[in-house]
Amino acid sequence: MRTTPLRLLAAAAVAAGLLPLTAGAAEAAPPAKPAGYAGSCPAAGTITQGWHSGHDGVDIANNRGTPIYSAGPGTVIVSGPASGYGQWIRIRHDDGTVTEYGHMYERLVSVNQRVSSGQLIARMGSEGQSTGPHLHFEAHSSTSSTRGMDPGPYLSARGVGLPCTPGGGTPGTNFTTWGTSVRVRADARLNAAVVRTLSGPTPVHVDCQKRGDLVEAEGYKNDAWSHIPALGGYVSNIYIDHPDAWLPGVRTC
Ligand SMILES: [Zn+2]
Numbered sequence: 001m002r003t004t005p006l007r008l009l010a011a012a013a014v015a016a017g018l019l020p021l022t023a024g025a026a027e028a029a030p031p032a033k034p035a036g037y038a039g040s041c042p043a044a045g046t047i048t049q050g051w052h053s054g055h056d057g058v059d060i061a062n063n064r065g066t067p068i069y070s071a072g073p074g075t076v077i078v079s080g081p082a083s084g085y086g087q088w089i090r091i092r093h094d095d096g097t098v099t100e101y102g103h104m105y106e107r108l109v110s111v112n113q114r115v116s117s118g119q120l121i122a123r124m125g126s127e128g129q130s131t132g133p134h135l136h137f138e139a140h141s142s143t144s145s146t147r148g149m150d151p152g153p154y155l156s157a158r159g160v161g162l163p164c165t166p167g168g169g170t171p172g173t174n175f176t177t178w179g180t181s182v183r184v185r186a187d188a189r190l191n192a193a194v195v196r197t198l199s200g201p202t203p204v205h206v207d208c209q210k211r212g213d214l215v216e217a218e219g220y221k222n223d224a225w226s227h228i229p230a231l232g233g234y235v236s237n238i239y240i241d242h243p244d245a246w247l248p249g250v251r252t253c
Contacts, residue, residue: 036095037072039158040118040229041166043135056148057100057138058162064105064133066124069166069230070115071099072158077143079107085136086127091115097154098143102136103127118166118229167205167229173250175226177202178241179218184233188212188225195233201241204228208253209237209246220245227253 045062049055070091077098078090085102089109092098105125109115126133138148139155152162177198184196190213206226214223215236222245224237237245 036158037074037093038117039072039155039160040069041160041164042071042099042101042137042155043068043124044166045124045134045163047163048134051148051150051152057102057136058151059134059136060163061132061134062124064123064125066133066135067120067166067230068101068104068122068124068135070117070119070121071137071139071155071160072117074099074115076109076111076113076115076121079110079113082128084129086125086130087122089121091121092143096142098140098145100136100138100140100148102138103130103134105133116229116232119232120230167207173247174203174205175247176241177204177235177239179239182235182239184228184231184235186233188234190215192234196231198235198239204235204240205230206240206247206250209250210234210253226250 043060043062043066045060045066047058048061049059051058072093074091074093076089077092078088080087082088087104087107089101089107090098101122103125104122105127106123109121115121124133124135137151139151140148155162178201180200182198183194184198185192186195188210205228207229208227209224211223212225214221215238217238220238222236222238224246225234226237226240226247227234237247240247
């Protein structure tokens, strides 16, 4: 379906003298595919049930409260109660596919909210028809799909192998923030948008750090900022609970 209009466009361009005839080689190009996206691990845990004819997704089991992350960038299209699931979230990604999350005890996103890949969206629970805390994760080809595809190949095509480790599998280190009303900004600048505010000490996974605006607070001065993918932004290293201004073992962004 996609190739026909492209061919017509190319033919029209050649006819108009906009393209040399050799550009007809574009005819041999494969049909345009959705671009996909850079995936993130939806949750750490044990795969307790895979995808099969009687199970439309994959089950990832872990402790109640385990963070659940968006598998990719997109828009929340469903967030609320659901029979069977107890609660569910659906995210429409930028490549047109949809991921679905079920059984969580806490939802942290609402309909129409934009989320980044790896953003914290919920915490694992055992709501609905469930025998223990786990994430039921589905992947759909579009919003009109009624049958989930196998999440294994879907995620691996986007760089995530199951079971997975949140943080995108990239090197990183876990820290805890300190202080109250700590702002997470879209970039390492004081005039960058605030994407989150941390009310108190928060466990965070830092995947990289970089130099940005000099921050003076709490008796410290520091121009280093930590990138926290799950929160979609940067925190001044002043608020990372570590004595060093530049965190050891964390790469430069
Ligand atoms: Zn399931």
